[in-house]
Amino acid sequence: MDVPGAEHVAWKDVVTCRVRHDFEFLAAKIFMGRIILQLQDDSSPEAVARMASELRELFVKNIQLPLVQRDVNRIFNN
């Protein structure tokens, strides 16, 4: 399954909580908990881009799992 690049606006929408998804993947939820705290301290465009890239990496590294694939579909098919 192809995962869109980190520059895709959907990643930014997730990390900034502009769009919220009900993820199944526990790691993504815990990771998002950390991202939300970090962006409270630094919400610069650079920080948002870095978080978007890290979140994408989490999904790419676990994309073989069906529930991760379903979460990616949630991000890009909504």
Add this chain to the structure above:
Amino acid sequence: MTQALYTIDEISARIKAGEALFLAGDEKRLAQLPPGQWVGGTIPYFMTAAGGAFDKEKIFATILPDYVESVHIKTYSKDTLGQVYMDAPGNGFSFINLPAACDTLLSFALNAPGFEQFAMTPLIGWVSGVDMTDLGKVSPRVFNGADASSLEDGAVVMHVTLPPGKGANIGIINIFEQGEGADIVFPADGFSADEVTVDGRPMKLADYFTENNLDTKLPLVADYYGAMINTSIQGIDKDSGQVAFFAPVFKGMTYRHAKPIADYIEHFTSQIPHDLSQHLVYSCNCILNYLYSELEGRKTGDIVGPITFGEVAYQLLNQTLVYLTIHDV
């Protein structure tokens, strides 16, 4: 799934046969085992197929599936544990044992979310403990089976590589959810707190608990993007006003005191995913759930495993059941 209590002789035979094992039991029993592909931690409490049990003679074993490609056991110190995610296999998972109350655990609890590659690969495990009557008298330990050594400060990790076509996933079952009370925000990360903000107003956390007659057996609960993550309350020092926790609270995170639970077993079993038993490899549950919900002799569905002084699902958790599943992918 192969998780159950075994005799020393049975476990020794499995180790000698080259099986890869996660073990839990009394220190004296674990110390009798030969070297091999195993990691272990001390605890005498277990959830077995027959129900919650206390046993200092047998050892609880999780026998890893024979399709596991390879395992690598590594001991970490407080100063090297930040590497744990970097050392994880490309396809597989890492299983961690840490002793309760040691410096390495405190460091892991506070710093894991900032580790390089945090959560990129599955990290699951548990915090070893002791018989509750030995609290303060005996130190929990963890064992590196590769050389059958043990330590009371550090972490032992088994990195498990899975073959192509298999994938590992971590889940949790947490019966607690945020209650209807105030939003609590802490000014700093830490294992204790005094002044906090309660619904935006500065206040002593101890006063908030006292004034609202809140049950300290119920954890504080934070919402991690839909995952309810507990921080259990160790106690309130009435003189200093400090509230102590079994896991750290984090600055800026919003916590609420948990909603009361009428019946643990009923809530727990209703949350077990319907197909969990088909894929389940490992699970463990918290000593606080065992004690507060009086689980000795009672069953939690088909879920078995050691009863722990803390659970790890990527980071330290409290009052939560964690589990590992392996799927065909």
